[in-house]
Amino acid sequence: MTCLSTPALSAALSVLILFAGCTPHGEVSIAQAVQPTPSPDLASDLVVAGPAEIDAPSTPDLLGEPGSVLAREAIPHHDARFHDHYQEGLILVEAGNVGEAVDHLRMAVFDAPESAATWFELGQAYVSAGRKARGVECLQQAVDRDPGHADAQRFLARHFLGRGEPTVARPHVQALSRIAREDFRTPYLQSRLFLALDMWEEAITAGRRAVALNPEFIYAYNNVGFAALQVGRDQLAIQYLEAATELTPVEPYMLNNLGVAYERMARHGDALAVFGQAAMADPMYVKAVSNRERMQQVVDREVADEVSRILAARAGGREAEGVASAATAR
Numbered sequence: 001m002t003c004l005s006t007p008a009l010s011a012a013l014s015v016l017i018l019f020a021g022c023t024p025h026g027e028v029s030i031a032q033a034v035q036p037t038p039s040p041d042l043a044s045d046l047v048v049a050g051p052a053e054i055d056a057p058s059t060p061d062l063l064g065e066p067g068s069v070l071a072r073e074a075i076p077h078h079d080a081r082f083h084d085h086y087q088e089g090l091i092l093v094e095a096g097n098v099g100e101a102v103d104h105l106r107m108a109v110f111d112a113p114e115s116a117a118t119w120f121e122l123g124q125a126y127v128s129a130g131r132k133a134r135g136v137e138c139l140q141q142a143v144d145r146d147p148g149h150a151d152a153q154r155f156l157a158r159h160f161l162g163r164g165e166p167t168v169a170r171p172h173v174q175a176l177s178r179i180a181r182e183d184f185r186t187p188y189l190q191s192r193l194f195l196a197l198d199m200w201e202e203a204i205t206a207g208r209r210a211v212a213l214n215p216e217f218i219y220a221y222n223n224v225g226f227a228a229l230q231v232g233r234d235q236l237a238i239q240y241l242e243a244a245t246e247l248t249p250v251e252p253y254m255l256n257n258l259g260v261a262y263e264r265m266a267r268h269g270d271a272l273a274v275f276g277q278a279a280m281a282d283p284m285y286v287k288a289v290s291n292r293e294r295m296q297q298v299v300d301r302e303v304a305d306e307v308s309r310i311l312a313a314r315a316g317g318r319e320a321e322g323v324a325s326a327a328t329a330r
Contacts, residue, residue: 064113069137073122074110075103085111086118089125098129116146123152132159143172150180157189166196184213184220191223203227204236211240218247222254229260237261245274252278256288263295272299 064070085108092101105122112118123138136159142152153175160169173193176186188210194203204227210220225241228234241258244250255278262271272295278288 069141070109070113073106073138074113075106076110077107081111086121089121093121093125093128098125101125102129114145116142116149116152119145120149120152123155143175147175148179150176150183153179154185154189157193161189161192161196164196166193169193169196182213184210184217186210187213188217188220188223191220191227195223195227198230200227200230204231204233207240216247218244218249218254221247222251222257225254225257225261229257229264234261234264238265250281252282252285252288255281256285256291259288259291259295268295268299268302271295 064074085104089101089104089108092098092104102122102125105118105125108118109115109122119138119142123135123142126132126135126138136156139152139155142149143156147153153172157169157172157176160166160172169189170193173186173189176183176189180186187206191203191206191210194200194206204224207220207224207227210217211224214220221240221244225237225244228237228240238258238261241254241261244254245258255274259271259275259278262268262274272292275288275292275295278285279292282288
């Protein structure tokens, strides 16, 4: 076998290192030395990534746990323009373009995932777009980040009370009792919660406080009247329900409640009148229609009895006059 001299071997190694593009002090691997140049077809499939423009989250754990609301809602993007996306979202909502507003607000959520205000606006936009379930989830994110966000707490309290879920609504109402005590809507929501829990006296107290804070708030009057009916305080019910009928908008169920109170006080003519108003306002309101028909029969019977009494009294009077005349003639 032919052996190279030491000078010849050194020269050969230098040529190999230079060809590999390495410095004499670097370690040369066979892969580096023989790496082929990509073919034109392979080269066309290569994507060269440029530098990131913002320090944006790039892994699922930085966008929230997989499957979380944050991971689902945040839209990654490459321009650090939180305020632009947020303001653009609000402008689009105001213009009624809630579809595009949702996209901008989702990008704002990506930039500021801990912003309760951004979650709130995104939730409101979803609700306006008719996607209430998604909106409620986002509003819950808002109160999770800021329990003092009164608007979000109020929306969730109304939502769950409207769904007949008072136990779910309760913590939101309790939060409002701490952070928005002097807002008339807080005792009103308290009264709704107490009504749902059959806590009638508590509902009366809360409703009366709402009326004191806002004497024009018709729904608080109705809550007091309805709760008073449940515990037999019919005169109190009439007081508040009559006051409600002087405000607007008078709802058919308020008139029906007043009719029930009048009926209990044997004011049947008044009851018939307001039952009739309720049925006229909403012909599909079965309770009011049924009460009107039933009360019409009661009033007709009373009127018939009264007419009979009057006629009998008149007949008795004529008979007495006849007797007196006969006696005089004799």
